[in-house]
Amino acid sequence: MENNTNRIKGKVIAITGASSGIGEATAMMLAELGAKVVLGARRLDRLEELDGRIRAVGGDSTYLVTAVKNRVDVDNLVKLACQQYGRLDVIINNAGISHLSRIDELQVEEWEEMIDVNLKGVLYGIAAGLSVFNELDNNIDSFSQDVLVSQIELILIHSNRFYTRQFNTRKTVYIDLIDTMNAYLDERFDPERSVVFGLPTVQEVSDHLHISARYLTDLLKSLTGQSTQQHIHNKLIEKAKDRLSTSRLTIAEIAYQLGFEHPQSFNKLFKRYTEISPTAYRQSFN
Numbered sequence: 001m002e003n004n005t006n007r008i009k010g011k012v013i014a015i016t017g018a019s020s021g022i023g024e025a026t027a028m029m030l031a032e033l034g035a036k037v038v039l040g041a042r043r044l045d046r047l048e049e050l051d052g053r054i055r056a057v058g059g060d061s062t063y064l065v066t067a068v069k070n071r072v073d074v075d076n077l078v079k080l081a082c083q084q085y086g087r088l089d090v091i092i093n094n095a096g097i098s099h100l101s102r103i104d105e106l107q108v109e110e111w112e113e114m115i116d117v118n119l120k121g122v123l124y125g126i127a128a129g130l131s132v133f134n135e136l137d138n139n140i141d142s143f144s145q146d147v148l149v150s151q152i153e154l155i156l157i158h159s160n161r162f163y164t165r166q167f168n169t170r171k172t173v174y175i176d177l178i179d180t181m182n183a184y185l186d187e188r189f190d191p192e193r194s195v196v197f198g199l200p201t202v203q204e205v206s207d208h209l210h211i212s213a214r215y216l217t218d219l220l221k222s223l224t225g226q227s228t229q230q231h232i233h234n235k236l237i238e239k240a241k242d243r244l245s246t247s248r249l250t251i252a253e254i255a256y257q258l259g260f261e262h263p264q265s266f267n268k269l270f271k272r273y274t275e276i277s278p279t280a281y282r283q284s285f286n
């Protein structure tokens, strides 16, 4: 990493999505290697906290609340780099979201959100960055852009490695977290709560655990091989089986009590996970 350190030292690097996950780890690593980092994301408290951590280890950083769906926000992030440090060398368009769902669930609004953040947000970053890149403007030589890109790629590989490795090194902490999640889901499927609040969502569970939805899913996949959504469904099926075998409630009543708006959706999900219908499952106990 010696050569990389020399190339990174003093570079002004803006990072979107710097408030958690890969963006946060990359920002910290670049700052430790001597870059001046310009942090952007929507959660101000997380940016302030990261900025404090960078400064505590002698790094140099600044930050701005940046929603990448707003082109003006992204332009302002780049302007901040120029105002504070006199230029921008690199922009890492890292901010992104991933809403996982079956295509036939037709979560069209979530698809649009992903296009706005993951595609348009990145394009706004490219547009803002290209207009000020000193190295490109100065055109030091025809390889300089490739050199920079390959260095950043290397850093992202290291960050990803660090990000993935933590799921093993912090296993005990995360097993406690899974217990907390299961306890929350147990309470959440209490009939009185599910009727009012509907089915628990991935976002809701991760908010309860104070971690991002993406991070929770990565963590669960690494420890259990299953996503957050699958864990929610497993708990739901466990509760459904219990009520089908021990209560006299109708199947529609059980569906409503679990938080479904339509009993047909419950039937479909139950069958997907167990390969038999709720009615057939109940009959197997008679």
Ligand SMILES: NC(=O)c1ccc[n+]([C@@H]2O[C@H](COP(=O)([O-])OP(=O)(O)OC[C@H]3O[C@@H](n4cnc5c(N)ncnc54)[C@H](OP(=O)(O)O)[C@@H]3O)[C@@H](O)[C@H]2O)c1
Pocket (backbone or CB within 6 Å): 016, 017, 018, 019, 020, 021, 022, 023, 040, 041, 042, 043, 044, 046, 066, 067, 068, 069, 094, 095, 096, 097, 098, 117, 212, 213, 214, 215, 218
């Ligand atoms: N982790 C993986 O295995 C993996 C795999 C493939 C691709 N990726 C991509 O790599 C990137 C980082 O992933 P991650 O795992 O580090 O995710 P993460 O922990 O969920 O972090 C996403 C970051 O993006 C920011 N963000 C989300 N929506 C935003 C918006 N509208 N405007 C501005 N910032 C926004 C979030 O900050 P705020 O909420 O504070 O705005 C957060 O800092 C994402 O683009 C992700 O899709 C990750």
